[in-house]
Amino acid sequence: MDLDDILPEIGEYGRYQKSILWLVLLPGVFPCGFHAYNQLFMAATPEHWCKVPELKQIQSEESRNLSVPLELVNGVLKYSECKMYDRNYTDISLTIQDFDYDNDTVQIDCKNGWIFDKSLYKQTVVMEWNLVCSKDFYPTLALVLFGIGGLIGNYIFGYIQDGFGRKPAFFSYLLIQCIFGIATAFAPNFWIWLTFRFGVGLTVPAILGTPYVLAIELVGPKYRTLVTILINISYSLALVSLALVVWLVTEWRLLALVTTAPFFVLFSFWCLLPESPRWLLAQSKFSAADSVISKIAKINGKPLPTNYINLLKIKIAEEQRKKPRSKKSYxxxxxxxxxxxxxxxxxxxxxxxxxxxxxxxxxxxxxxxxxxxxxxxxxxxxxxxxxxxxxxxxxxxxxxxxxxxxxxxxxxxxxxxxxxxxxxxxxxxxxxxxxxxxxxxxxxxxxxxxxxxxxxxxxxxxxxxxxxxxxxxxxxxxxxxxxxxxxxxxxxxxxxxxxxxxxxxxxxxxxxxxxxxxxxxxxxxxxxxxxxxxxxxxx
Structure with missing residues (x-):
């Protein structure tokens, strides 16, 4: 006898499993969806061109014609993002009507910063810290380090999930993600921002693994497909929701707060979320497993099998005798x-x-x-x-x-x-x-x-x-x-x-x-x- 033999009698997908899934596990997927991709919009690079302070009184389009050369990019002529004409703009601003646009001029790198197109984004980290041209690799570096954080975090949290349980693992991920996510909004420079994003990356996608595993371990075999589909629908809805959020919130500091702060509500679900009965049985924690299984049966309105916990103990004891080990650590x-x-x-x-x-x-x-x-x-x-x-x-x-x-x-x-x-x-x-x-x-x-x-x-x-x-x-x-x-x-x-x-x-x-x-x-x-x-x- 194992848990798959017991679940048909106490409910493979009853009221208890449904309530846990819909109230806790499905909302628990949203933090991963939001934090996995909000960085794309926090560090978005809008169209930009060289700033020329001497021409600030002139209309933007005319200013660009005077100061920025055209370049062929993917077969399309566009204003250069990193080059400007080397001209005496003080004199040009005074004699604008007599200026000869056809006069060839040496091109130089932008020397007074950049002007950014704010039609899509009010402010991004790229705009705030001028991460363009010679620094255009910085947003890519941030994504790379975010991925490295995820790689390290998955390795560490895998041991936490199997060693300490699914429940403490999930709330540990959530706490770390919320702390670094909020801190991101207050980063004073790019390198501090990068550090905080690395901290968030430690939990992505590790925080998604616990809802997956716990949902599968709480239901019977024929309902595993259903709960997996529901978890993935929830994740897709998180991405759809994120698309709407980033469209409405185009200032990166506010975006960091909006995509983090709501998830503090999930800590209130600590008392609702059970530990996996399969994990408890595998750890020989029979009393705790009995408590979870009894609660499942009670809320589902089903009777518990007679002497089931002793039968489980016997089976596990027999398996341990076949390959005797003290306290096995995998x-x-x-x-x-x-x-x-x-x-x-x-x-x-x-x-x-x-x-x-x-x-x-x-x-x-x-x-x-x-x-x-x-x-x-x-x-x-x-x-x-x-x-x-x-x-x-x-x-x-x-x-x-x-x-x-x-x-x-x-x-x-x-x-x-x-x-x-x-x-x-x-x-x-x-x-x-x-x-x-x-x-x-x-x-x-x-x-x-x-x-x-x-x-x-x-x-x-x-x-x-x-x-x-x-x-x-x-x-x-x-x-x-x-x-x-x-x-x-x-x-x-x-x-x-x-x-x-x-x-x-x-x-x-x-x-x-x-x-x-x-x-x-x-x-x-x-x-x-x-x-x-x-x-x-x-x-």
């Missing part, structure tokens, strides 16, 4: 100790790397599509929602593996196809949306499938390891976008290739639909890879 080496779990970990981690890289990369890419950056980000988030209409029945009928493969291959093919139509902006936008839908679908399936493949004793650690490796992608993707700015489809080609390879490798994993969650390392070893044409990992 580490990363346990993920690679046995052949089946080793290959599952490697494949899941590779797919997680491709998913994280492409999902974050496409989200970062939205403002580069041209047009309205706010609308582009809104569309990038909104196109995720239709995928859930067909993904839920597909996962229940076709299983996790084929849905994961199809989503990644279709999304990757769409990204690769942009190379053929790179000069047609509307078709490129359409293919981009198909790619975003594909990666959004696979991003739903992967955490669920990984949670069902990793055993309970290392589930949080396994997901954290895979996520940590996956977070290398968001570290690299900003660099790819920065270096590939001359060819906007280059990042899409790279991401499309990764998606197709990841989709094909997913066919190696065994199907997990309606299967019992493995509790121990031995349970995980019982099911090998599902690929008769490859190799036998049991040998």
């Amino acid at each position: 580490g990363i080496s346990d993920l690679f100790r046995t052949p089946n779990l080793r290959w599952k970990t490697i494949i899941i981690t590779f797919i997680w790397f491709t998913n994280t890289s492409v999902y974050v990369g496409l989200s970062y890419y939205a403002p580069a599509l041209g047009g309205d950056a706010f609308l582009n980000f809104f569309l990038a988030a909104a196109v995720e929602l239709p995928t859930y209409l067909f993904l839920w029945p597909a996962m229940e009928n076709w299983g996790r593996r084929w849905c994961l493969c199809a989503s990644m291959v279709i999304g990757g093919s769409a990204c690769l196809s942009t190379f053929l139509v790179q000069h047609n902006s509307m078709v490129t936008l359409g293919l981009y949306c198909v790619g975003k839908m594909g990666i959004s679908s696979s991003y739903v399936v992967l955490p669920l499938m990984a949670s069902e493949l990793y055993p309970t004793v290392v589930r949080g650690l396994g997901i954290s390891v895979s996520t940590v490796i996956g977070m290398i992608g968001p570290v690299i993707i900003p660099l790819v976008n920065y270096l590939g700015s001359d060819m906007l489809t280059l990042p899409l080609i790279i991401m499309g290739t990764m998606l197709v390879l990841g989709g094909l490798s997913s066919l190696l994993l065994p199907e997990t639909l309606n299967q019992h969650l493995p509790q121990t390392l031995e349970d995980a070893e019982k099911t090998g890879l599902d690929c008769g044409l490859c190799f036998n990992v049991n040998q």
Whole structure:
């Protein structure tokens, strides 16, 4: 007997699980969605050109004609953002009507700062600290360090989640995120701001992992798909909400406050959020597990099975006798100790790397599509929602593996196809949306499938390891976008290739639909890879 045998009797998805999901876990997804991408708008770079104080009395357009040369950028003539004519502007301002515009003049770097177009943004960190031209890499550096923070944080918090429990882990993430998020708004210079953003990055996406894991561990096998879909819908709605917030709030300090302060309300849910009964049983904390399970049964209006806790103790004791250990502490080496779990970990981690890289990369890419950056980000988030209409029945009928493969291959093919139509902006936008839908679908399936493949004793650690490796992608993707700015489809080609390879490798994993969650390392070893044409990992 294990928890999956008990849940059908006390309610696999009853009133208790629904209340926890809708009141706590779904709102608990919003902090990650807001803080993962608000930095794109805090550090946005609007159009800008050299400031010439001597011409401040002259209308802006005429001033630019006098002082700023035109450059060919991606086939379009635009005012230079970093160059100005070397002229005597004091004399020009006095004799403006007689000035000869055709007179060739030496071009020099901006020497008096810049004028920024404030039609979209009232103030960003780029505008406040002049992070353009020789400093235009600074916003990219901020995204890179934000990704590094996420990589480090996932590694650390994976141990917290498995060592101290899902509940304290979530509120630890939330506290750190709120403190650094508020501090961001009061940063006096770029380097302090960068430090605070790194602190926020430590919790992204670690804070998203606990709602995923806890939702799956509270319900029965046939409801795992539902709660996973609901968690992802909540995350997509967080991004849609963020698009509306950044459109309304275009001053970066106020934006930092608005996207952080509301989440202090989540601390009031401490008493509502339970600890995972699966984690408590895996830690042999039977009294605490009995309390949670009894509460589930009571609120669901179901009777508890007779003598169930003793039966669970007997089963766990028998498992411990088979492989006697005192107080077992699990580490990363346990993920690679046995052949089946080793290959599952490697494949899941590779797919997680491709998913994280492409999902974050496409989200970062939205403002580069041209047009309205706010609308582009809104569309990038909104196109995720239709995928859930067909993904839920597909996962229940076709299983996790084929849905994961199809989503990644279709999304990757769409990204690769942009190379053929790179000069047609509307078709490129359409293919981009198909790619975003594909990666959004696979991003739903992967955490669920990984949670069902990793055993309970290392589930949080396994997901954290895979996520940590996956977070290398968001570290690299900003660099790819920065270096590939001359060819906007280059990042899409790279991401499309990764998606197709990841989709094909997913066919190696065994199907997990309606299967019992493995509790121990031995349970995980019982099911090998599902690929008769490859190799036998049991040998």
